[in-house]
Amino acid sequence: MEVVSTKAELRRRLDEARAAGRRVGLVPTMGALHDGHLSLVRAARAECDVVALTIFVNPLQFAAGEDLDAYPRPLERDLDLAEQAGATIAFTPTVEEMYPRPAATTVHVAGLTASMEGAARPTHFDGVTTVVAKLFTIAGPCRAYFGEKDFQQLAVVRRMAADLDQPVTVVGCPIVREPDGLAMSSRNVYLTAEERSVATVLNRALHAGAALVEAGERDPGTVAERMAAVIGDEPRARLDYAEVVDPDTLERPARLEPGSTVRLLVAAGLGTPRLLDNLAVLVP
Ligand code: PAF
Numbered sequence: 001m002e003v004v005s006t007k008a009e010l011r012r013r014l015d016e017a018r019a020a021g022r023r024v025g026l027v028p029t030m031g032a033l034h035d036g037h038l039s040l041v042r043a044a045r046a047e048c049d050v051v052a053l054t055i056f057v058n059p060l061q062f063a064a065g066e067d068l069d070a071y072p073r074p075l076e077r078d079l080d081l082a083e084q085a086g087a088t089i090a091f092t093p094t095v096e097e098m099y100p101r102p103a104a105t106t107v108h109v110a111g112l113t114a115s116m117e118g119a120a121r122p123t124h125f126d127g128v129t130t131v132v133a134k135l136f137t138i139a140g141p142c143r144a145y146f147g148e149k150d151f152q153q154l155a156v157v158r159r160m161a162a163d164l165d166q167p168v169t170v171v172g173c174p175i176v177r178e179p180d181g182l183a184m185s186s187r188n189v190y191l192t193a194e195e196r197s198v199a200t201v202l203n204r205a206l207h208a209g210a211a212l213v214e215a216g217e218r219d220p221g222t223v224a225e226r227m228a229a230v231i232g233d234e235p236r237a238r239l240d241y242a243e244v245v246d247p248d249t250l251e252r253p254a255r256l257e258p259g260s261t262v263r264l265l266v267a268a269g270l271g272t273p274r275l276l277d278n279l280a281v282l283v284p
Helices: 007-019 035-047 075-085 124-139 148-163 186-190 193-198 201-214 220-232
Strands: 002-004 024-029 050-055 089-091 142-147 168-173 237-245 261-270 274-282
Touching: 002 007, 007 024, 007 050, 007 089, 007 124, 024 035, 024 124, 035 050, 035 075, 035 142, 035 168, 050 075, 075 089, 124 142, 124 148, 142 148, 148 168, 148 261, 148 274, 186 274, 201 220, 201 237, 201 261, 201 274, 220 237, 220 261
Parallel strands: 002 089, 024 050, 024 142, 050 089, 142 168
Antiparallel strands: 237 261, 261 274
């Protein structure tokens, strides 16, 4: 695996790969890699000849008071894991390389960013779409792999790529979970042992919601209330939202139509971190 830290070098290598007829995969990350990220690298490697994993803790997507400085940055470990999983290039730019001067141009995806994570973190998605748009521009035509764990982010990036005609196919990959069901996240390291022992409450809430749909409930509001109640029953968890949405528009449907697939999403604070989880449900 080659490690490159300038935009020009990454662009040159990926241009050369495409010129040689090789398919390019891009895996944007902020590092602190876990099995979820590595599953993205493996998915990319199965479909592409060259896999560029990017490691960049993007200041633009952190608000004041969030964990930008504390965000884990185990670079050497990340590089080893990325190489073992099949990445062929690691892109590790500095903040100065990515943002040589304060950006006067940012990317905003309207609508999809207004609810859920966007409501909880109002400046977050503009930071994500701005850096991902830059990475897409630097990388050029490719397949780009994102985890479904950040389902709203995936929908927002998909919409951005479509609206801006970016030459990138956005690929969503399934959530990777710990054996007890907790969705893997770089922020799980912030959980104390006690918080970790109750962190599965998010996954339990999703399954309670899914069970209601499978038992015939067709009112999304009732399903959302059930999920909220499960999280509300855990005294250490601070419910942020419980939602039932169309997977493309992220809007709550009026009714759950048989044969449609909806996405259940929950977020809750547990000690320091906010945890997110989601589940696809086919309405019977
Ligand atoms: O999901 C993440 O790790 C980040 O939001 C991303 C997509 C790498 C942009 O910084």
